[in-house]
Amino acid sequence: MKFFVDTADVKEIRELNELGLVDGVTTNPSLILKSGGNIADVTKEICSIVEGPVSAEVVATEYAQMMKEAEVLAAIADNVCIKVPLTLDGLRACKTIRTEMERMVNVTLCFSANQALLAAKAGASFISPFVGRLDDTGLDGMELISEIRQIYDNFDFDTEILVASVRTVNHIKEAALIGADVITAPPAALRALVKHPLTDKGLEAFLADWAKTGQKIG
Secondary structure (H helix, E strand, O other): OEEEEEOOOHHHHHHHHHOOOOOEEEOOHHHHHHHOOOHHHHHHHHHHHOOOOEEEEOOOOOHHHHHHHHHHHHOOOOOEEEEEEOOHHHHHHHHHHHHHHOOOEEEEEEOOHHHHHHHHHOOOOEEEEEHHHHHHOOOOHHHHHHHHHHHHHHHOOOOEEEEEOOOOHHHHHHHHHHOOOEEEEOHHHHHHOOOOHHHHHHHHHHHHHHHHHOOOOO
């Protein structure tokens, strides 16, 4: 499973990348706002840190303007993945970007298996189902991931399932068990994967015993 980090915080991305935990990055207008920077400058810096796909999102809602924005975003760096919304105009833009621009496309704001099927038909590189937001409405976000996995496997679609709106480490575990291709999570969620109270307790005991030996290594 690939790990994408869902942030536009360059410091966080650099630190996680140095740990070897980052296969890509996803951004959106809200994250760009939070970063306080210009979208082109922030995206360019992120692309210089991470070798994998960096999703940069169009903000237009109509096809023609989406394509203009896609051209601008694509010019920032070779590893920019154009992010479009799951609308009819977004799907049309996806098809054009994939076939004419030959760039990666992340189709975002997916909330149903039917939408995911349409995105795959349009040639999306990634589909981003928002599991946390579904959970917020009382639905089971991970059930959607299972449905998409089955549909994509049934028809050998190349589109990768990129689990988004991740809130907990359990979301990440369940996505891995289902067989999702990618998860994108906030830095805190990725760091939380390493945590377990028994690990901390065991390390504390080992260090205490080692101190009693009076020895040093090296």
